[in-house]
Amino acid sequence: MALLTVETLTLATADTVLVEDLSFTIAPGERFGLIGESGSGKSLTSLAVTGLLPRAITPSGRIVLDGTEVIGASERALGALRGRAVATVFQEPLTALDPLMPLGRQIAGPVRRRLKRTGEASAAAVTAEVRKLTDQVRLPDPERLLGAYPHEVSGGQRQRVAIAMALACRPKLLIADEPTTALDVTTQAEIVTLLLDLVRDEGIALLFISHDLGVVGQVAERVMVMRNGRAVESGPAGQVLTAPRDDYTRSLVAAARRFDDALEGRP
Amino acid sequence: MTLLSVENLGFAYGRDRPVLDDISFTVPQGANVGLVGESGSGKSTLLRLLLGLESPQKGRILFDGAPLQARDRRYMHAYRRRVQAVFQDPYSSLNPAHRVQRIVTEPLRSLKIPGDHRQMAEEAITSVGLDPDTLTRYPHQFSGGQRQRIAIARAIVARPELLLADEAVSALDLSTRVRIVDLFGEIAQKMTMVFVSHDMGVVAALCDRIVVLDRGRIVEAGETAAILRAPQHAYTRSLLSSIPRMPAGQPQDPS
Ligand SMILES: Nc1ncnc2c1ncn2[C@@H]1O[C@H](COP(=O)(O)OP(=O)(O)OP(=O)(O)O)[C@@H](O)[C@H]1O
Ligand SMILES: Nc1ncnc2c1ncn2[C@@H]1O[C@H](COP(=O)(O)OP(=O)(O)OP(=O)(O)O)[C@@H](O)[C@H]1O
Numbered sequence: 001m002a003l004l005t006v007e008t009l010t011l012a013t014a015d016t017v018l019v020e021d022l023s024f025t026i027a028p029g030e031r032f033g034l035i036g037e038s039g040s041g042k043s044l045t046s047l048a049v050t051g052l053l054p055r056a057i058t059p060s061g062r063i064v065l066d067g068t069e070v071i072g073a074s075e076r077a078l079g080a081l082r083g084r085a086v087a088t089v090f091q092e093p094l095t096a097l098d099p100l101m102p103l104g105r106q107i108a109g110p111v112r113r114r115l116k117r118t119g120e121a122s123a124a125a126v127t128a129e130v131r132k133l134t135d136q137v138r139l140p141d142p143e144r145l146l147g148a149y150p151h152e153v154s155g156g157q158r159q160r161v162a163i164a165m166a167l168a169c170r171p172k173l174l175i176a177d178e179p180t181t182a183l184d185v186t187t188q189a190e191i192v193t194l195l196l197d198l199v200r201d202e203g204i205a206l207l208f209i210s211h212d213l214g215v216v217g218q219v220a221e222r223v224m225v226m227r228n229g230r231a232v233e234s235g236p237a238g239q240v241l242t243a244p245r246d247d248y249t250r251s252l253v254a255a256a257r258r259f260d261d262a263l264e265g266r267p
Numbered sequence: 268m269t270l271l272s273v274e275n276l277g278f279a280y281g282r283d284r285p286v287l288d289d290i291s292f293t294v295p296q297g298a299n300v301g302l303v304g305e306s307g308s309g310k311s312t313l314l315r316l317l318l319g320l321e322s323p324q325k326g327r328i329l330f331d332g333a334p335l336q337a338r339d340r341r342y343m344h345a346y347r348r349r350v351q352a353v354f355q356d357p358y359s360s361l362n363p364a365h366r367v368q369r370i371v372t373e374p375l376r377s378l379k380i381p382g383d384h385r386q387m388a389e390e391a392i393t394s395v396g397l398d399p400d401t402l403t404r405y406p407h408q409f410s411g412g413q414r415q416r417i418a419i420a421r422a423i424v425a426r427p428e429l430l431l432a433d434e435a436v437s438a439l440d441l442s443t444r445v446r447i448v449d450l451f452g453e454i455a456q457k458m459t460m461v462f463v464s465h466d467m468g469v470v471a472a473l474c475d476r477i478v479v480l481d482r483g484r485i486v487e488a489g490e491t492a493a494i495l496r497a498p499q500h501a502y503t504r505s506l507l508s509s510i511p512r513m514p515a516g517q518p519q520d521p522s
């Protein structure tokens with residue numbers, strides 16, 4: 001049975017349709033990639049899945065996550081779903097972090113909630129788990145960084161804190177919205193390996209949103225391409241990225257090759 | 268002619284250990300210089316110093332032949348007229364209470380640039396691939412990549428001589444990224460640019476020179492083509508070898 005089912009999802013404000021007639025499923029442990037034009041509705045779709053849409057946007061259609069109907073669910077039911085069934089690395093980490101709280105305490109929050117669910121949440125256990133997570137996401141100099149506030153660390157360091165917070169939940173579905181955009185390629189490669197290991201070892205499913213087709217090719221088994229609020233193409237990652245059928249997907253792949261070419265010194 | 272020259276710059280936040288150490292490089296007028304390096308290596312900090320938002324503890328910055336005086340308000344007013352920036356976190360640099368029109372025209376107002384601001388804003392916003400209607404809305408009503416482009420429109424609307432861009436295209440899908448890189452390439456003819464990016468492909472397409480930072484020090488600098496062909500430093504080599512390339516397969520021609 002699918003972990004996530006999205007059926008004919010439409011998202012609209014009072015005067016504009018932003019996402020239209022979107023359907024897809026993600027199986028437990030599956031790695032699903034979402035790519036597409038800026039403004040095509042990727043982030044809104046991921047927000048709809050977790051019931052976090054801005055007030056001005058109304059969903060219709062059906063979303064079932066881990067057996068729970070998301071559209072129309074009470075805030076309490078959604079609260080229970082978040083953390084246990086789904087966790088998100090948001091696109092702009094700064095907006096998801098509390099500017100007034102040291103980073104170590106922000107990571108400790110979800111760690112403590114999970115340990116409580118499974119039994120032992122002693123201060124020592126929480127601290128040990130926080131340190132393990134900061135190691136896993138390769139945060140350097142944890143003594144300083146865990147005590148620092150969000151504005152006192154670099155963009156890529158903030159992004160890794162946000163990843164650590166989502167991983168702390170050990171959800172069934174991990175939504176990662178552009179989780180590596182602020183990372184240099186060496187750190188990015190480490191984070192991608194970390195995600196793939198965790199997904200494999202813990203059976204976590206992944207909804208991975210990224211503009212980086214090379215990274216999507218490494219991470220996702222299946223991809224869906226969006227444009228103007230609609231899915232224009234979907235299929236196995238290898239097929240969509242090497243033999244795209246849709247014109248827009250083709251232009252994306254051509255653009256990726258142009259930057260690859262620039263690296264090879266072919267203008 | 269040299270527009271920007273950085274000499275033996277050293278900087279630390281408070282009493283922490285130095286974030287930048289003995290940084291020297293020059294940016295010729297009209298050049299595009301790419302600044303690359305690992306996360307936390309000090310790229311954004313260096314841009315903050317170049318913008319005069321922080322002052323170096325060691326060394327100095329020369330702009331157009333004269334030292335940058337970050338503490339001199341009159342000097343800084345004149346400096347800001349010539350220099351604009353795109354910050355790494357676009358959302359936090361866009362005032363959520365203001366309409367996009369007001370945000371984009373802000374440099375025009377604060378620099379008292381004459382002309383039809385509304386029309387200049389429209390030109391800037393369409394050049395980054397957004398609808399003119401964008402101007403009447405608020406930042407929270409846009410996607411991450413749209414917000415990043417609003418920040419770019421604000422940075423170019425006053426036609427600065429020097430543009431400091433921090434991961435300015437990282438949140439953009441590839442076809443939009445091509446568009447913005449082409450736009451930068453076009454305006455770069457009359458503009459000098461320091462371009463921070465972790466995307467080596469974009470740097471290769473846009474920049475004539477590259478400076479590689481590693482833990483606050485310059486480990487390599489030179490012409491883009493030369494560095495791509497024969498990277499000297501181990502860090503530069505690892506930077507180039509870990510780039511995720513497109514999966515192999517027949518290149519598809521969109522035409
Ligand atoms: N609160 C809002 N009110 C009205 N429109 C909105 C709101 N939030 C987003 N939109 C619009 O909905 C569309 C989809 O936005 P979304 O953030 O899902 O795009 P995206 O695919 O994630 O793009 P990006 O790659 O740039 O992050 C965009 O055109 C955006 O302008
Ligand atoms: N306000 C601050 N106070 C103390 N330390 C800081 C502050 N801002 C940044 N740092 C630290 O200085 C170092 C350099 O940060 P900087 O933001 O310049 O890196 P960066 O090269 O831009 O990294 P990224 O690619 O992740 O954006 C990092 O270790 C960071 O934690």
Ligand SMILES: [Mg+2]
Binds near residue numbers: 410412
């Ligand atoms: Mg988005």
Ligand SMILES: [Mg+2]
Binds near residue numbers: 155156310311312
């Ligand atoms: Mg930075």
